[in-house]
Amino acid sequence: MAHLPIQLFDPASSTYTYVLFDRASRDAVIIDPVDEQIERDLATLREYGLKLRWTLETHAHADHITSAGKLAELAGARTAAPVGCGIGTAAVQLQDGDTLQFGGETLVALHTPGHTAGSMSYRWRDHVFTGDTLLINGCGRTDFQSGNASDLYRSLTQVLFALPDETTVWPGHDYQGRTHSSIGQEKTTNARIAGKSEAEFVALMEALNLPKPRRIDEAVPANLTSGLRHDADGALLLQPRPGLGGYAGDVSPQLAWQWVQAGDAVMVDVRTDAEREWVGFVPGALPVAWKQWPGMAPNPDFDQAVRAAASDRKLVLLCRSGVRSVAAAKRATELGLEAYNILEGFEGDPDADAHRGRRGGWRFHGLPWRQN
Numbered sequence: 006m007a008h009l010p011i012q013l014f015d016p017a018s019s020t021y022t023y024v025l026f027d028r029a030s031r032d033a034v035i036i037d038p039v040d041e042q043i044e045r046d047l048a049t050l051r052e053y054g055l056k057l058r059w060t061l062e063t064h065a066h067a068d069h070i071t072s073a074g075k076l077a078e079l080a081g082a083r084t085a086a087p088v089g090c091g092i093g094t095a096a097v098q099l100q101d102g103d104t105l106q107f108g109g110e111t112l113v114a115l116h117t118p119g120h121t122a123g124s125m126s127y128r129w130r131d132h133v134f135t136g137d138t139l140l141i142n143g144c145g146r147t148d149f150q151s152g153n154a155s156d157l158y159r160s161l162t163q164v165l166f167a168l169p170d171e172t173t174v175w176p177g178h179d180y181q182g183r184t185h186s187s188i189g190q191e192k193t194t195n196a197r198i199a200g201k202s203e204a205e206f207v208a209l210m211e212a213l214n215l216p217k218p219r220r221i222d223e224a225v226p227a228n229l230t231s232g233l234r235h236d237a238d239g240a241l242l243l244q245p246r247p248g249l250g251g252y253a254g255d256v257s258p259q260l261a262w263q264w265v266q267a268g269d270a271v272m273v274d275v276r277t278d279a280e281r282e283w284v285g286f287v288p289g290a291l292p293v294a295w296k297q298w299p300g301m302a303p304n305p306d307f308d309q310a311v312r313a314a315a316s317d318r319k320l321v322l323l324c325r326s327g328v329r330s331v332a333a334a335k336r337a338t339e340l341g342l343e344a345y346n347i348l349e350g351f352e353g354d355p356d357a358d359a360h361r362g363r364r365g366g367w368r369f370h371g372l373p374w375r376q377n
């Protein structure tokens with residue numbers, strides 16, 4: 006039986022997300038997940054009984070925000086991205102030829118610069134996931150974000166077209182409803198590259214004149230942190246802002262602390278007992294785990310405990326990095342409570358060495374905390 010990837014589509018950005026898995030262990034990888042589709046992706050993992058081991062980016066996208074950081078937190082995956090893309094939060098920085106294991110399966114990283122300088126394609130069995138390097142009867146544009154048409158020409162002709170003709174091509178986008186192609190087909194019929202010299206290809210790419218992606222200014226910075234938000238703007242630190250839906254909103258650690266000190270809000274720490282015990286805790290915060298270690302099983306007492314904690318005040322929910330607390334805030338909202346997510350959480354986001362504590366978070370901002 007053919008071993009196919011699961012192909013998922015985000016209509017707003019015409020982005021394809023792929024889930025690959027090992028049939029025996031159910032270990033899985035997700036390629037290019039889209040923020041707005043996280044619930045769909047988590048449901049897909051549940052439906053197939055998969056354990057997400059890796060989130061993987063083909064590049065730092067310009068047209069949508071990745072959910073990699075959130076998936077890592079919610080599904081326990083590790084983040085991987087091409088080393089040349091500047092995605093400092095990715096725990097594994099992939100070089101050309103590096104492999105990722107998931108169960109008994111192996112995926113190989115191929116550096117295919119051109120759409121962006123760091124872009125990669127990923128080969129798995131007789132499939133290749135080409136991101137925005139090779140599209141069906143097209144290719145990624147090269148007019149922004151370190152794009153380079155000559156590099157793209159070499160990536161297409163020397164890296165991707167060197168794969169066996171029968172290799173299935175799974176693109177990062179399709180704007181016309183096509184799902185996949187093959188190396189043989191693209192080599193012979195792709196309107197941008199088939200039969201073209203490098204000079205002809207470069208001239209064609211330079212003449213494209215495409216409009217700028219609608220979300221580029223918001224998407225690129227967010228994607229450099231695996232889609233996790235940052236609070237660089239001091240003027241906004243002391244204002245709540247609307248959440249992504251389903252809860253009262255997001256607050257900076259500084260604003261959460263101000264509300265708690267003024268008696269306007271109760272802080273609920275939704276991390277596991279183990280995290281509070283070993284990493285540290287905020288004095289006065291009420292411990293109500295959203296999930297418990299080991300196994301990250303949902304806490305059956307969450308509803309009752311969070312209701313009791315609120316007693317008519319607003320809640321500010323703290324977790325490790327501000328992701329679990331969104332899920333918990335949504336649940337508390339369903340229970341009729343006014344619940345806010347504390348951005349960045351206790352430890353913040355991982356840095357280039359995959360160390361937390363140096364990129365945002367409660368401790369990073371010097372707010373009060375203790376350790377046993």
Ligand SMILES: N[C@@H](CCC(=O)N[C@@H](CS)C(=O)NCC(=O)O)C(=O)O
Pocket residue numbers: 018067068120137143144145146147178215216217218219220
């Ligand atoms: N219209 C889309 C962007 C379309 C676009 O520019 N896509 C990029 C990938 S992010 C590309 O390389 N397109 C190649 C092409 O359209 O030929 C938006 O506003 O988000």
